[in-house]
Amino acid sequence: MGMHEGVFATCGESDDCVSSQANDAKHKIAPIKANGDPEIVMVDLGNAIDSIFGGKVLLVQDNYLRAEFKSTVMRTMDDAEFFYDQHAGVIHVHAISRGDFFDFDGNRDRIEELRQTFEESQ
Template sequence: MVFAGKRPNNLGISNGKLASCPNTPNCVSSQSPDASHQIAPLTFTSTPEEAITNLKQIIESLPRTKIITESKDYLYAEFKSALLGFVDDVEFYLDRNANVIHVRSASRLGQSDLGVNRKRIETIRANFK
């Protein structure tokens, strides 16, 4: 696991927010104030419990994925790249008041991700009902 890197220590929810994206372009977040990192949150019309269960099933169906932390309003998963084993940290925060799931997907190492983090969230969104 040459390119796995160390698990960040700033993950999780703090005051209703996921961690900010770094200045590098290899991160997207639905809570980011700047356009380059901004991505829409996942929206749902089911119950929050059904939404998080559905999300978990989608994540588990994707290749090279491992759920690390899970609570009723939060999921954290690691996604590994096929070629070199680069790890991306992907978080989901269920906001029950707004009926959305906030997302943050960030590469651990490097600068550019060639749009992989954004594509991943859009793939999850396309499967999320």
């Protein structure tokens, strides 16, 4: 987890990771469309995260947000981080399961649910 110069850590070989900055189809997910003032966008994103089962915002710092989610399948904790690129009009996302549990595409499904919830709030 974490960013370095606007880039998330890679997913590596993890089967339970998705990232809008990944280059391979296995891990690639589209960023979330967003526009507007960063403070408002981050509040809206936080509210969307809180509305999803097991979602909890851990940190908001400028255009970066870190959250955790309780998995609906295995009840494990998953991590997610988001970066709002105001110039590109997108929120980049990186989500990965903790531990060695297969999440049955839980991270991908959760991000798609979050995308829909967030875009409805815009």
